[in-house]
Amino acid sequence: AQSVAQPEDQVNVAEGNPLTVKCTYSVSGNPYLFWYVQYPNRGLQFLLKYITGDNLVKGSYGFEAEFNKSQTSFHLKKPSALVSDSALYFCAGRGRRWSGAGSYQLTFGKGTKLSVIP
């Protein structure tokens, strides 16, 4: 079974401080992991993904994520938070759901609301 956990419903950080949004995973096979961001009443936007290679993945808007196989984690980070980073962040992992065509699908975490305080 696939599962993705985001242990924090909300993260508050002061503008200019580093931010971390946590994610742990349990997926079958090699982990394909993703981060998406959602602004209010909008669809999700892709930030970054890990498939293989370097454990530190760089993505859009200055975000990066660190893949840690031993801890089964894929935490999202940014060195200096902006007020405009305030949004809902989703971690997702790809796993096999059924046999046949289209069998690999994403399992999403429940989301973490990030608030950057001016």
Add this chain to the structure above:
Amino acid sequence: DGGITQSPKYLFRKEGQNVTLSCEQNLNHDAMYWYRQDPGQGLRLIYYSQIVNDFQKGDIAEGYSVSREKKESFPLTVTSAQKNPTAFYLCATSRAGTGGEGANVLTFGAGSRLTVL
């Protein structure tokens, strides 16, 4: 949200009515998806289509139906059998369905919010 148009943005339904949510894409992506988003529950897959005239049920397909008659279009019907339809519905596409390095990077529409009165 570029390239995917969902309509209507807001929809109100009386109990017992079927409603259809539209999703149109001009990205030339093969795969299309419907997700349901409820507060604090993340996204759950309703239906998935990899090619025209073919689709698979996701995790919560009961009370929903879809069609894929054209590559560009993947409408979702919320039927009266869906007991708790009030939610935010998201359509997404990806270049390829599954497998491969580029697969499963989803592009999302802006969503449709359905409220049952």
